Amino acid sequence: MKILVNKKEYNLNIDPDMPLLWVLRDILYLTGTKYGCGIGVCKTCTVLIDGVPEQSCVVPVSYVENKEITTIEGLSADGNHPLQKAWFEKSVSQCGYCQPGFILQAAYLISKNPKPSLDDINRALSEHICRCGTYSKIREAILFATKE
Amino acid sequence: MDEKVFLSRRRFIFGTALTLTGVVSGFIFSDKALAELIILDEKEKVLGLTPSIWVEITKENKVVVTVARSEIGQGVRTTFAMIVAEELDADWNLVVAVNAEADSKYGNQATGGSTSVRNFWTTLRSAGAQARQLLINAASQIWGIPAENCYTSNSFVYERNGTRKLAYAELIDKAVQLPVPPANSVKLKSVSDFKILGKPQKNIDEPFFVTGKVTFGSDYRVEGMKYAVILRCPYIGGSLSSYDDTEAKKIKGVVGVYRLSEGIAVVADNSWLALKGRDALKVNWNRGPNANLTTDQIFDKFRSLVETFPNLSNETVKEIETIYEVPFLAHSTMEPMSAFANYKEGKCEIWAGTQNPQNARTTVASALGISENNVKVNVLHSGGGFGRRLNSDFVVIAAKIAKASGFPVLFFYTKADDIKNDYFRPASLHSIKAGINANGKPTGFFHRVISQGDVSYVNPHYSLPDVRNYTASHSFGVRTGPWRSVDYTQNIFVIESVIDELAHLAGKDPFQYRMDLTNDAKLKNVLRKVAENSKWGTELPKGWGRGISSFVGYGAYIAHVVEVSVSKEGFLKIQKIYAVVDPGFPVNPENIKNQIMGAGIDGLSTALNSEITIQNGQIQQSGFHNFRWLRIDEVPEFDIEILTTSDRPSGMGEVGFPSVTPALCNAIFDATGIRIRRLPIGKTPLLKVDEKENKSKDLEFNAYPNPFETKVTINIKTNDNKSSNLSVRIFDILGKLVFESKLSSDGTSYHTQLDFENLPSSVYYVVCEFNNQLHSFPILKKN
Numbered sequence: 001m002k003i004l005v006n007k008k009e010y011n012l013n014i015d016p017d018m019p020l021l022w023v024l025r026d027i028l029y030l031t032g033t034k035y036g037c038g039i040g041v042c043k044t045c046t047v048l049i050d051g052v053p054e055q056s057c058v059v060p061v062s063y064v065e066n067k068e069i070t071t072i073e074g075l076s077a078d079g080n081h082p083l084q085k086a087w088f089e090k091s092v093s094q095c096g097y098c099q100p101g102f103i104l105q106a107a108y109l110i111s112k113n114p115k116p117s118l119d120d121i122n123r124a125l126s127e128h129i130c131r132c133g134t135y136s137k138i139r140e141a142i143l144f145a146t147k148e
Numbered sequence: 149m150d151e152k153v154f155l156s157r158r159r160f161i162f163g164t165a166l167t168l169t170g171v172v173s174g175f176i177f178s179d180k181a182l183a184e185l186i187i188l189d190e191k192e193k194v195l196g197l198t199p200s201i202w203v204e205i206t207k208e209n210k211v212v213v214t215v216a217r218s219e220i221g222q223g224v225r226t227t228f229a230m231i232v233a234e235e236l237d238a239d240w241n242l243v244v245a246v247n248a249e250a251d252s253k254y255g256n257q258a259t260g261g262s263t264s265v266r267n268f269w270t271t272l273r274s275a276g277a278q279a280r281q282l283l284i285n286a287a288s289q290i291w292g293i294p295a296e297n298c299y300t301s302n303s304f305v306y307e308r309n310g311t312r313k314l315a316y317a318e319l320i321d322k323a324v325q326l327p328v329p330p331a332n333s334v335k336l337k338s339v340s341d342f343k344i345l346g347k348p349q350k351n352i353d354e355p356f357f358v359t360g361k362v363t364f365g366s367d368y369r370v371e372g373m374k375y376a377v378i379l380r381c382p383y384i385g386g387s388l389s390s391y392d393d394t395e396a397k398k399i400k401g402v403v404g405v406y407r408l409s410e411g412i413a414v415v416a417d418n419s420w421l422a423l424k425g426r427d428a429l430k431v432n433w434n435r436g437p438n439a440n441l442t443t444d445q446i447f448d449k450f451r452s453l454v455e456t457f458p459n460l461s462n463e464t465v466k467e468i469e470t471i472y473e474v475p476f477l478a479h480s481t482m483e484p485m486s487a488f489a490n491y492k493e494g495k496c497e498i499w500a501g502t503q504n505p506q507n508a509r510t511t512v513a514s515a516l517g518i519s520e521n522n523v524k525v526n527v528l529h530s531g532g533g534f535g536r537r538l539n540s541d542f543v544v545i546a547a548k549i550a551k552a553s554g555f556p557v558l559f560f561y562t563k564a565d566d567i568k569n570d571y572f573r574p575a576s577l578h579s580i581k582a583g584i585n586a587n588g589k590p591t592g593f594f595h596r597v598i599s600q601g602d603v604s605y606v607n608p609h610y611s612l613p614d615v616r617n618y619t620a621s622h623s624f625g626v627r628t629g630p631w632r633s634v635d636y637t638q639n640i641f642v643i644e645s646v647i648d649e650l651a652h653l654a655g656k657d658p659f660q661y662r663m664d665l666t667n668d669a670k671l672k673n674v675l676r677k678v679a680e681n682s683k684w685g686t687e688l689p690k691g692w693g694r695g696i697s698s699f700v701g702y703g704a705y706i707a708h709v710v711e712v713s714v715s716k717e718g719f720l721k722i723q724k725i726y727a728v729v730d731p732g733f734p735v736n737p738e739n740i741k742n743q744i745m746g747a748g749i750d751g752l753s754t755a756l757n758s759e760i761t762i763q764n765g766q767i768q769q770s771g772f773h774n775f776r777w778l779r780i781d782e783v784p785e786f787d788i789e790i791l792t793t794s795d796r797p798s799g800m801g802e803v804g805f806p807s808v809t810p811a812l813c814n815a816i817f818d819a820t821g822i823r824i825r826r827l828p829i830g831k832t833p834l835l836k837v838d839e840k841e842n843k844s845k846d847l848e849f850n851a852y853p854n855p856f857e858t859k860v861t862i863n864i865k866t867n868d869n870k871s872s873n874l875s876v877r878i879f880d881i882l883g884k885l886v887f888e889s890k891l892s893s894d895g896t897s898y899h900t901q902l903d904f905e906n907l908p909s910s911v912y913y914v915v916c917e918f919n920n921q922l923h924s925f926p927i928l929k930k931n
Contacts, residue, residue, distance in 0.1 A: 018420050026375060026418035031367035032360015034531070035419075036482055037563040041772045044482060072360035084358040091350045091738050094746055095221030096357035097482040097531030103358060122781035129772055131482040131532050132221045133749030135780040137742065 001065050005030065006074025016062035021045045023061045024071060032072040032100050036129070043128040046101035047071050053108045072100035075107060083107055086145035094132035102128050106142050115146055197320045199282050199328045201253060202275035203232050209303060209317035211238040213272075215245050216254035217264040218503045219353070220533025221746070222801040223739035224264050226352040228272055230736060231265075234344045235276030235337060237300035238316070245352055250505035250525035259503040260538050260630060262702040262799020265735055269797055270336075277334040285329070286322040287314050339733065339795045346792070348738035353529070364529045365501030366486035366560055373488075374403055374555040375419045377426050377562065378545060380411035380569055383765045385625040386436035388412070395428040405429070406552040410545050415553045419560065435765060438625055443575070443761040443931060446624055447473060450577035450598040453620045457594045460583040461614060464591040466653050467583030472645065473826040474638040476760035477573035477631055478566075480775055483531020485542035486560035489550035495522040496547050501530030503537035511540045512547040523547075534750075535630035539571050564770035571629025572760050574601025578642045588654025590665070595642070596620065601628030606639035609700040610647065610665035626762070632750060633802035636701055637809075641755075641827070644697040644810030648817065658814065659684050659696050670730055670793065671700060674707040678728040681787055682709035691715060692723070693819025697811035703798030705730040708748075708811040711784075714819045717924035718835040718913050719883030722752060722784040722812065729803065732794040744804040745786050751808025753778045756881065757830050757910065761931040768931060774908045782882055830881045830910035833926030847923050851914070855928035856904070862927075863899045864891060866918060874898045876916040886912060904929045 003010050003023070010028060021038075024030045024047070033056055036044025040058040047056045048070040049063075075081050083103050086092075093099050102125060109116055109124040116124070121142050130138070196206040204212040213229040225245040233243045248254050256267070280300055287305035288295040297308045306313045339346070356362045381387055391412055393405040401417040402425040412429060416422035451471075460467055487500035489512075496516055502508045505525040513520040530537055546559035561569065576599035583591045592614035597605045598621065605617035631637060651661035659679045663672055675698055679685070684694065691713050698707040709726040727744050734740050757776040761768045769775040813824040820834055848865040864874060874891040886907060891898035904912070907929065914925045 015420075018418075022418055022420040025367075026420070029369045030360075031363070031369065034364070034483065035366065035560075037771050039563070039771060039773075042482075042563075072358070075359075079355055079359040084355075087358045088350060088354045091348075091354060091742065093221075093351055093354055093357040094223070094742055095219075095482060095530060095532045096353065096362055097364060099357050100360050126779050126781040129482070129777050129779065131480060131777060132742075133746035133753075133778075133783070134742065135749065135778075135783045136745055136786055138780065 001062070003061065003064055003069065004067070005069045006071060012061070014061065017060050019057055020047070020059045020061050020064055020069070021056040024056060030071050030073055034097055034100060036098065036101075042098070043105065044098045044101045046104050046128070048104055048108060051108065051111065053105045070104070072104060075104065081107065082145040083110070083141065086141040090137050090141040090144060092134050092137040092141050094134055098128065098130045099134075102130065102138055106138070110142070110146055116142065118143070194321055194324060197323050199279045200275045202272055203236065203279050205279065205283070205316050205320060207317050207320060209242055209315050211236060211243045211303070211316070213243060213245050214248045216248040216257050217268070218257075218259040218501070218505070218527050218530060218533065218537070219247070220259060220501075220503060220530040220537065222743060223351060223736065224259070226349060226739060227265055227735050228268065229352055230344050230349055231269065231272040232276040234342055235273045236280045237302065239303040240344055240349070242303055243352070247527040249527065250509040252506065257504070257506050258538060259533065260535060262801045262803065265797050266703060266799055273336050274331040274334065277336055278329050278331060281329040281334045282323050282326060283316055283319045285326050286319040289326070290314065290319070290322055345735055346733065346737070349736050350738065362529050364483055364531050365488070365499065366483055366531070366558065368488040368499040368528060368558060370490070370556050372556065374415045374417060374553065374557045375422045376413050376415045376546070376549045376553070376557045376559045377419070377422045378408070378411045378413045378559070378565070379426050379429055379431060380565065381433050382568065382767075383433055383435045383439060384441060384762065384767070385438040386765065387434045389432040389434045391432070392430040395430070396425040399425050399428060403555070404553050406549060408545065408548050408552070410541070413545070413549045413552070413559075415549060415555060415557060423562070439765045441624055441765045442763050443475070446575060446600055446762070447577060449622050453598045453622065454577070454579045454596065457579075457581040457596075460581065460592040463585040464583035465586050467581065468646070468649055468653060469581045470649075470825060472578040472580065472642045474576050474578070474641065475827055476575040476626065476628075477754055477758055478570045478760050478769065478775055479532070479534045479536035479631060480567060480772070480777070481530070481532030481534060481536055484561040484563050484566035485536070486558060487543045487546035488556070488558045489543075489546040490556040491516070491547065491550040491554070494518055496524070496550065498523070498525045498543055498547065499528055500525070500543050500546070501528050501533075501537060502540065502543055503530070503533045503535070504540060507538070508540040508543040511544050515544045516547055516551055534632040535634070536570065539629055541569070563772070567760075567769050567771065567775055568767040571627045572601070573631030573637060574599045574603050574628040576603045576638045578638065580642065580646055582646055582650055584650055584654050588656050590650055592616070593646070597639070600624055600626055603638055604635045606635055606643065608643045608647070609671065609698070610662065611667060612665065632747065633701075633805040636699065636802075636806040640697075640699050640806035641809045641813070644807060645813055645823070645825070648695070648810070648814045649823065657685070662696065662698065668700070670705045671698060673791070674698060674705045674728045674730050677789060677791075678707040678709050678726050681728065681789060682711065682726040684709065689713070691819060693815045693817070695811045695814025695816070695818055697807040697814060699803065699807040701806070702800070702803045703732060703796070704800065704803045706803050706807060708807045710808070710811040710815045712812065712815040712819055714816065714834050715883065717879065717883070717915050717922065718833055718926060719879060720816070720829070720834055720881055721883065724784050724787065725752070725808070726787045727804065728789045728791065730791040730793050731798045731800055733797045734790050734792055735797045737790050740790050740800050741788050743800045744788050747802065747804025748786060748808050749778055749783055751805050752783070752812060755809040755812050755827055755829055757828050757908065759828050759909070761909070763931060773906070776908055831928070833911050833928075834881070835924065835926060846921070847916075847918050849914070849923070849925045851925065851927045855930040857930060858905045859901055859903050860927055861899065861901045862891070862914060863897060864916065865897045868896065874916055874918065876900075876914055878902065879913045879915060881911055
């Protein structure tokens with residue numbers, strides 16, 4: 001089957017039931033998408049499928065045939081997405097493991113709502129877990145990225 | 149990023165240290181020490197200058213700092229790089245951090261006890277200063293002027309009173325010919341001259357975190373590698389009886405099933421197939437001696453070990469004698485434990501996120517029966533540590549699987565494996581006796597810590613008379629280990645809660661009471677400032693409360709005020725958290741802020757919801773759904789003040805935890821009059837006494853059973869017989885709607901059965917509106 005990841009096409013001979021997460025990590029070596037819980041609870045493994053955030057641990061690869069997948073590696077050409085820059089500016093990350101999921105979810109949020117309020121941000125990210133507790137910085141960074 | 153190019157030139161020396169680029173093959177045991185003065189390429193061309201094992205200056209004018217502690221989110225790579233760069237007068241934008249592999253030449257590499265900055269402060273400063281002096285010496289020889297006439301700035305040596313300057317890289321060829329100035333010959337900067345240290349610096353890894361380029365332990369990949377999971381006995385103290393792997397081995401892509409002392413390992417072409425293979429195993433377990441063990445039994449045993457305390461002094465006019473209980477906790481790192489191992493011809497190479505690479509090296513060598521010299525442990529980023537990765541269990545399992553299978557293999561725990569096979573924060577029971585005299589001053593503080601996991605007592609950090617500590621423990625075979633701030637997690641909760649109890653017993657303000665119990669100027673200072681910042685003593689809205697608490701440890705001082713509100717329904721909201729921390733010298737204020745926020749959320753999350761419990765000899769929790777952590781919409785705003793009071797730094801990774809829980813519980817007491825003596829808070833309904841009394845004049849509520857395990861039947865009787873449906877909503881302790889239910893009417897009574905199977909054990913509030921009145925009834929889902 002053919003899948004399109006970060007504008008690159010891959011021809012894969014794999015079980016269509018394999019979760020997208022493991023296809024990305026173990027077959028394509030795109031390890032920026034992280035394994036957190038494997039059961040769709042923590043949202044660490046979030047990727048964009050046709051621009052919409054989905055948890056790659058509970059999406060079978062067959063579902064994404066002919067769809068466009070964006071992982072953290074493909075969010076911008078050289079790390080210059082406004083959110084990536086804001087994350088750097090605000091020094092958000094601690095261990096950094098959950099941040100790709102947060103960033104992709106936030107990228108979707110600001111694509112739909114370019115000026116999110118604090119409440120909008122809290123609502124949009126309320127299912128993501130950051131075990132290091134970077135939440136305040138994440139809020140700051142999104143507000144910073146969208147202020148003008 | 150040019151790091152790729154830069155690092156690839158280092159391949160000759162560092163073997164497989166190419167992890168930023170992702171896919172790497174190779175199994176190279178470099179017998180070259182890292183502490184070489186000269187780094188050469190294949191053509192013997194000088195590539196870099198390495199005046200010590202800590203720092204290298206490259207021909208590209210980069211400064212490479214070797215970090216011999218593990219990055220687990222505490223910011224050590226940035227901090228260590230800052231310390232070297234400061235004394236080296238390096239351009240901060242040209243500084244790169246690389247991780248040291250396990251090697252005794254680096255000293256103790258265990259990342260624990262918030263010791264990294266304190267232990268390496270002088271060593272790393274000296275390394276930077278020596279390198280700087282060496283470069284100055286080189287410039288002075290090139291220019292034929294005295295070294296005193298040279299100075300450094302931003303990775304250049306300048307001629308004083310002249311126009312000449314040379315970049316550090318341009319001095320390498322000369323510098324490699326000169327002796328490294330001894331550490332005792334170089335002068336370290338005075339704090340007032342610092343340009344990098346003490347100023348907020350951005351995380352050196354942030355550009356790589358936000359682009360997915362950081363290689364965590366679970367991200368290591370080589371061509372031809374396999375993936376492995378393990379099936380371990382779910383019974384505490386149980387063992388494997390027999391297994392059948394026929395079906396597992398039939399799965400295409402499963403390459404082997406191996407019996408290890410830890411369990412049954414399944415190796416496959418990818419993670420998913422390994423998991424499928426594991427699911428297909430048929431296993432019989434010996435349930436062992438603890439087959440019926442429950443957490444209740446453990447705490448019953450603790451209670452049986454409580455002994456009568458001696459009498460408090462004669463001047464005691466009031467006293468409290470009480471029990472505090474603190475549960476087991478999992479570390480629940482974001483990245484479950486994992487490690488890559490490759491075993492070939494008696495040598496083993498590891499790539500892992502470990503807090504304890506030297507221990508990993510020793511234990512792998514011992515497990516495989518090979519010499520430590522034949523084990524190479526490379527340290528990768530950890531997706532959280534919190535003490536979990538001080539244990540090397542997962543590294544050893546990876547090494548054993550690599551040896552058994554013959555493949556380079558990435559072994560990983562699933563989230564459920566990770567929680568169930570954790571080394572838990574110990575559970576403890578604290579028996580307390582304390583009293584006050586006629587002036588309200590404490591007359592004594594007796595504390596008995598009873599635990600599974602050998603929790604030590606901690607002396608109160610206030611000046612109290614007649615402090616007596618006792619410990620007792622009993623093991624049920626539950627694995628325990630260090631957890632962020634270790635014994636302080638339980639002890640400070642207890643001590644600061646009891647101080648609060650004494651203040652109330654004495655009728656004194658809890659802030660002033662603490663101030664009067666210490667002569668330590670630094671402790672008084674953080675308490676006073678946090679009281680000021682939080683406007684302690686000013687009126688709060690009805691239903692709100694404030695709690696204060698402090699902690700002294702890791703060379704630092706901290707005080708917290710937590711502000712909460714408890715609604716009529718019993719919903720707790722953490723409104724705001726104030727912290728004032730005195731680190732002595734704040735090495736990286738931005739990182740300190742992150743650590744204080746992070747540890748603060750640890751404190752709040754664990755206090756509210758988190759608990760590891762045991763039923764039928766098995767750990768019950770299996771993921772974030774039943775071992776909860778706060779989410780972004782539940783965390784309060786932080787107000788953090790960082791002081792500078794000396795020239796010496798302290799440990800910042802753990803100091804932010806201990807005083808948060810008691811400050812929160814003291815705030816709940818202030819708001820409701822309910823004293824939390826058992827964690828997590830979610831076990832205690834926070835309905836104020838007065839709310840309870842007048843709640844049910846026209847509504848009679850009954851829940852059966854209560855507490856319940858999964859299902860509960862709700863019966864509500866009303867005083868009139870409107871035949872409409874009654875709508876009830878179920879909320880968690882923070883007032884998040886869990887679900888809604890319509891109750892069907894049967895004249896004046898309504899009833900329904902609710903299923904909580906997929907919800908964590910906790911108090912829930914059943915809220916219904918009747919005759920324009922809100923009624924809230926707590927029900928408890930038990931473990």
